[in-house]
Amino acid sequence: MAQLRCENISVGYEDGIVVSDVSFELNRGDYVCIVGENGAGKSSLLKGILGLAKIQSGKIEYGDGIGRADVGYLPQQKDYQKNFPATVKEVVMSGFLNKMGLRPYYNKAEKEKAMAILQDFGMADYVKASFGSLSGGQKQRVLLARALCATDKLLLLDEPTTGLDPVATEELYELLKRLNREKKTTILMVSHDLNKAVSDAGLILHVNKRSGCGYFGPADKYLDSEAARHFLGLDCKDNKDEAETKSGNEADNGSGRKSPLLDKVEKGERYV
Amino acid sequence: MFDTLKLLFSYDFIVRAMVAGGLVALCCALLGVSLVLKRFSMIGDGLSHVGFGALSVAAVMNVAPLAIAIPVVIVAAFFILKLGKDSKVQSDSAIALVSSVAIAIGVTVTSLSGGLNTDVYSYMFGSILAMSRTDVYISAALSVVVLILFFVFYHKIFAITFDSDFAKATGVKAEFYNMLIAVLTALTIVVGMRIMGTMLISSLIIFPTLSASAVVKGFRKVVIISGIVSVVCFFAGLYSSYSFNLPVGASIVLANFVVFSILMIVGKILRK
Numbered sequence: 001m002a003q004l005r006c007e008n009i010s011v012g013y014e015d016g017i018v019v020s021d022v023s024f025e026l027n028r029g030d031y032v033c034i035v036g037e038n039g040a041g042k043s044s045l046l047k048g049i050l051g052l053a054k055i056q057s058g059k060i061e062y063g064d065g066i067g068r069a070d071v072g073y074l075p076q077q078k079d080y081q082k083n084f085p086a087t088v089k090e091v092v093m094s095g096f097l098n099k100m101g102l103r104p105y106y107n108k109a110e111k112e113k114a115m116a117i118l119q120d121f122g123m124a125d126y127v128k129a130s131f132g133s134l135s136g137g138q139k140q141r142v143l144l145a146r147a148l149c150a151t152d153k154l155l156l157l158d159e160p161t162t163g164l165d166p167v168a169t170e171e172l173y174e175l176l177k178r179l180n181r182e183k184k185t186t187i188l189m190v191s192h193d194l195n196k197a198v199s200d201a202g203l204i205l206h207v208n209k210r211s212g213c214g215y216f217g218p219a220d221k222y223l224d225s226e227a228a229r230h231f232l233g234l235d236c237k238d239n240k241d242e243a244e245t246k247s248g249n250e251a252d253n254g255s256g257r258k259s260p261l262l263d264k265v266e267k268g269e270r271y272v
Numbered sequence: 273m274f275d276t277l278k279l280l281f282s283y284d285f286i287v288r289a290m291v292a293g294g295l296v297a298l299c300c301a302l303l304g305v306s307l308v309l310k311r312f313s314m315i316g317d318g319l320s321h322v323g324f325g326a327l328s329v330a331a332v333m334n335v336a337p338l339a340i341a342i343p344v345v346i347v348a349a350f351f352i353l354k355l356g357k358d359s360k361v362q363s364d365s366a367i368a369l370v371s372s373v374a375i376a377i378g379v380t381v382t383s384l385s386g387g388l389n390t391d392v393y394s395y396m397f398g399s400i401l402a403m404s405r406t407d408v409y410i411s412a413a414l415s416v417v418v419l420i421l422f423f424v425f426y427h428k429i430f431a432i433t434f435d436s437d438f439a440k441a442t443g444v445k446a447e448f449y450n451m452l453i454a455v456l457t458a459l460t461i462v463v464g465m466r467i468m469g470t471m472l473i474s475s476l477i478i479f480p481t482l483s484a485s486a487v488v489k490g491f492r493k494v495v496i497i498s499g500i501v502s503v504v505c506f507f508a509g510l511y512s513s514y515s516f517n518l519p520v521g522a523s524i525v526l527a528n529f530v531v532f533s534i535l536m537i538v539g540k541i542l543r544k
Contacts, residue, residue: 050441073441080311086434087490094431098442104424130489150442 001063009058011048018044024216029184033197036207042190069098072147074157095149117145137168157189288403295415296464301502304477306433316477318367322348324470325374332385349454398469398521469521479528486539
C-alpha cells in the first residue's frame with residue numbers, strides 16, 4: 001500500500017488555481033523529484049500536501065502506517081532567519097512539536113534522538129552555536145535534522161540546495177541518498193537541478209504550469225518523455241545539459257505549447 | 273537616593289504607575305520577541321496610533337476611554353494581520369495606512385470638539401498620572417496571561433516565530449497563536465500607551481528584543497533577558513522622570529536606548 005496517494009489534486013490560493021490535476025503515489029523508500037518550469041507550482045504542490053495551501057479538488061490519502069503527522073518538511077529558508085537568535089539545539093528540537101501535544105517540555109528520549117541525528121550529520125559540535133552563524137550547508141543540515149526529528153518515514157523538501165556552493169550541494173545530496181538507502185526514508189523533493197534529479201531519484205514527477213501532471217514515472221525514462229522534451233525546449237534528448245540554463249523564458253511561453261499528453265487533462269474553464 | 277525612593281513609594285499614583293507600567297513593560301518585551309523576530313515590529317506602532325484615535329474619540333464622547341479603545345484596537349489588530357496576508361497590500365503599507373487614518377480621525381474629532389486638550393496631549397506623549405486602579409487590574413491580568421502563554425506554549429511560540437510554515441506543517445495552529453499574540457499586544461498597548469504615549473510605546477516592544485539579541489544567541493535567553501532589560505529600563509526611566517522632572521515616556525525610551533547602545537558594544541567586544 002502507498003504511503004501517500006494524491007489523486008487529481010489541484011492547489012490554489014485566493015487568486016486562482018496554481019497546480020491542477022496532479023496524481024501520483026509514493027511507496028516506502030521511493031525517491032521522487034518534482035521538476036518543472038519556474039512558476040509551474042512545484043512548491044505549491046508540496047504546500048498543498050502539507051496543508052499550507054488549499055487543496056481545491058482531488059484527494060490525498062495516507063497509508064502504510066503513515067499519518068498526517070508523520071511528514072517531515074524542509075521548507076525554503078526565509079530572509080529573517082539569517083540573523084535569528086536561536087541555537088542549533090533549539091531549532092532541531094522544534095521538530096518534535098508534532099509529537100508533544102500539550103506537553104510543554106521536551107523529554108529525555110527526544111533530546112537524545114536529536115543529539116544522535118546531529119552527531120550523524122557531523123553537527124554535534126555546533127549544538128550551542130547560533131543558527132545564524134552557520135554556513136549555508138550547515139543550516140540546511142540543521143533543518144534536515146529538524147525534519148528528521150518529526151519523522152524519518154517521509155520527507156518533503158523544497159529546493160534544498162538553493163544558495164549552496166557546489167561542495168555543500170553535493171554533501172546534501174549524498175546525505176539524502178544515504179537516508180533514502182539506509183533508513184528507507186521516502187523522499188519527495190522539488191528540484192531545479194535536472195541532472196541530479198535524473199541521476200539520484202528513482203522517480204520523476206513533472207509538473208506543468210496550470211495543466212497538471214506532465215510525467216510521472218521512472219527517472220531513466222523521463223528524458224525520452226514528451227514533457228521533458230518540451231521542458232528542455234528541444235526535440236532531441238541529447239542536450240540535456242541545457243536544462244539548467246533554460247528557465248525564465250521557457251516559463252512564460254511554456255504553457256502556450258501543449259503536448260498531446262496534456263490535452264486530455266485540459267479542462268479550459270478551470271484555468272484563470 | 274534612598275529618601276527619594278521612599279518618597280516615591282508614598283505617592284499612590286507613582287505606585288500605580290510602577291506596578292501597571294512595570295507589568296506592561298514585561299508583556300511588551302515578551303510579545304515583542306515574537307513580533308520583532310518575525311519582522312512585525314511595526315504592528316505595535318500601528319496599534320498605538322489606532323489606540324490614539326480611539327482614545328480621542330472616547331474623550332470627545334465623554335465615555336470611559338478603555339471601553340472604546342480596547343475593542344477598536346483588537347479589531348485593528350485582526351485587520352492589520354489580515355491585510356498583511358493579502359498579497360495586494362504589503363503589510364508595512366497596511367500598517368502605515370491604518371496608523372495615519374486612525375491619527376487623522378483622532379485629530380479631526382478633537383479639533384471639531386474644540387482643539388487639543390490636556391487629555392489628548394497626554395495620549396500623545398504619555399503621563400505619569402495616567403494609570404488608574406482599573407489599569408493596575410487589567411495589566412496584572414494581562415501579564416498573567418502572557419506569562420502563561422510563554423511558559424506553556426514556549427516551544428510552539430518559538431516554532432511559529434522561527435518558521436511558521438514548518439510549524440503549520442507539523443500541526444501547530446500558527447494562525448491562532450499569531451492572532452493571540454496580536455490581540456495581547458493590542459491590549460498591552462492600550463494600557464501602556466497612556467503612560468508611555470502613542471509616539472513612544474512601540475519602543476517598549478522593539479528595544480528589549482534588540483538589546484537582548486545583541487549579547488545572547490539563543491531564543492530562550494533572548495526571551496529572558498529582554499524581559500529583564502525592559503523592566504529595569506522602565507524603572508530607571510520612571511525614577512529619572514520623577515527626580516529630574518522629565519517626561520516619563522521619553523525617559524523610559526532613552527533608558528532603553530542607553531542600555532541598547534551599551535549591550536551592542538558589549539556584544540561586539542564579546543564576538544571578537
